[in-house]
Amino acid sequence: MIAQHYKDMLGAKSVIREISEWSTARGKEIGYENVFDYSLGNPSVPCPPQFTEACLDLLEHTDPVALHGYTPTLTLPEVRAQVAESLNRRFGMDYTAGHIFMTSGAAGALAHAIRCVGVSGQNIVTFAPFFPEYKPYVEGAGLTLRVAPPRVEDFQINFDALDGLVDENTAAVLINSPNNPSGVAYSAETLTRLADYLTATGKKYGHHIFLISDEPYREIAFGGVEVPYPAKFYADTLTCYSFSKSLSVPGERIGYVAVNPHAEDADYIVPMCGQISRGTGHNCPSGLFQWAVGRCIDLTSDLQVYETNMNLIYDELKKLGFTVSKPDGTFYIFPKALEEDANAFCRKAMAYDLALVPGDTFGCPGYFRMAYCIGTEKVRRSFAALEKFVHEVYGVEV
Template sequence: MLVQKYKDMLAGKSVIRELSEFATARGREIGYENVFDYSLGNPSVPVPQAFTDEMIHMLTDRESNELHGYSPSLGITGVREAVAASLEKRFGLPYRKEHIFMASGAAGALAHAFRLVTEPGDEILTFAPYFPEYGPYVNLTGAVLKVVPPDTESFQIYFGKFEEMLTGKVMAVLINTPNNPSGVAYSAATLRKLADLLREKSAEYGHTIYLISDEPYREIVFSGVEAPCVSAFYDDTIMCYSFSKSLSIPGERIGYVAVNPRCRDAETMVNMCGQISRGTGHNCPPSIIQLAVAKVLDRTADLSVYETNMEILYKELVDLGFSCVKPGGTFYIFPKALEEDARAFCRKALDYDLVLVPGDTFGAPGYFRMAYCIATEKVERSLKALRRFVEETYR
């Protein structure tokens, strides 16, 4: 007998993926260069040359078993040491390899973090707008994801509603900064207030409320924007990181869990991740990719194109009358649609070969997301289609 909950999920496939598939099919009809596909957050800039050079060097000069064999359950020791040293140098926290677990991207890191601190029936709170895959990520562990409504004025945290929802059943709070889909980075004031509340409620309820920080966009922060280290504000923070966006290697599925060294059970938690892997079939990420990223920890791809694209789109959207919080990072922008029903708005945009994602799936009805990780030349060409869409449909 097939498991019903997974059969039921077939009726609720990822809207983002479905729109991306539509864009690909439409591209076969008219040429993909003529489809303004803002659906999928797939990095568009090349990997750093240093990463490519390191891969070539290893494949040429190192032993095959070292590159392609199993790594230890927690990840390659030297890689964990390098990650810890980089984090200590950058953020001033005393990370050691004992605080690091190598994972298959941020998704793999989150899968371990949720299982570290929740039992079935426990609650995890997150804040809208949020990455829609958080739903299955959390709920299929047996824990329950609860979503705090958005503060649409700033897309910082709506603390009034958060305090109401922060009950004794909550074992963890999940944040994503800079945020997908809003592009907003949480300020130091926001993180300080969040940390104070978590300390207060942890003491009141008699158990630790962990802060799980999903950070795949940590390196994509625009000029003049504050994006402080989350772990610096709260001792019981579990950092979940991916190199997918910073190095433009999403297909390599590489990231890590970094438990704050100030967390009382940090080393035990990392060792537990190795046991969680046994139950999830995780079994550690590829050895060759672990070794390669360890050589480029302090490098990124050329991420400047994302700020260029953001500035172009933000100006045009505002000029056309859209209400929009200016992104501080990532490669997403999240304007308010020109009608209440963002799904209908995005369907109408398809007639102009503009592929936009409605905000309903992110917990923010009435808004839509544009993933502007595409060539700047294509962003500029899309403006004509965007103007036509607005003028012919809403003027």
């Protein structure tokens, strides 16, 4: 008999995916180059050539039995050491290889981090706007996701809402900075206040509350600014990373969990990840790609296009009178819609071949997401459509 609760999930389609499918279908009618598809967060730039070269070199010059053999349960020690060294150098941390566990992307990292610090029946608190996959990630581990409402003026943390959500059953707080969908990075001030809150609240309830920091967009930071590293602010932090966006290799499923060495029981957490892996069928990411990211540890794709696109779109949106926070990074921007119902706003935009995603799916109604991981030429061309849309539908003077 098949498992009814998974069968029941089949009806609910992802809004993002639906809009993306509409874009593809519309592209077949008018040519995809004429659809201004801001729906999907798929990297649009190639991986750095050094990544391809590393893969080729490994395939050509390594004994295939060793190269493709099982990696250790806790993943490759050499690569874990490379990750630790890079994080230490960049962020002034003191990780060792023993604090790093290589995973199948950020999804794998989050699946392990959640199970390390939470048990069935507990809850995890996150902040709107938030990546909608957090819900299945948290619920898949038997916990409940609680969502704090957004602080729309700047998309920093809404601390006023926290006290009503964190309780004695809170295992962790889950953050994503720079944020999908807002593009905003949490400031040092926000992270300091969050650390103080978690320390005080953990004391109140008699147990450490962990911080799970999801950072796939860490390397896509604008204005030459490095975004604050959350683990630097709070000892009980598990940092979840993916190379998907920084190296443009999302399909190869490679990332890691980094355990702050000053966290509670820090030395047990990576070995626990090895145990968790057995029960979920994770059992290590690809060996080739573990080696390859180790060789490219401080490299990124040429990410400049995202900043170019962001500046163009931000200026255009401001010109048209949109309320919008300027992104600190990622390839997303999250303006306020021109009517209260962002679903209606995005539906109407389709008539102008604009694919925008309503904020409801990120827990933030009234806003919409544009994923600008597309060519700059298309971004420029999209402005005529955007202007026509807001002028004809909302009477905006352009």
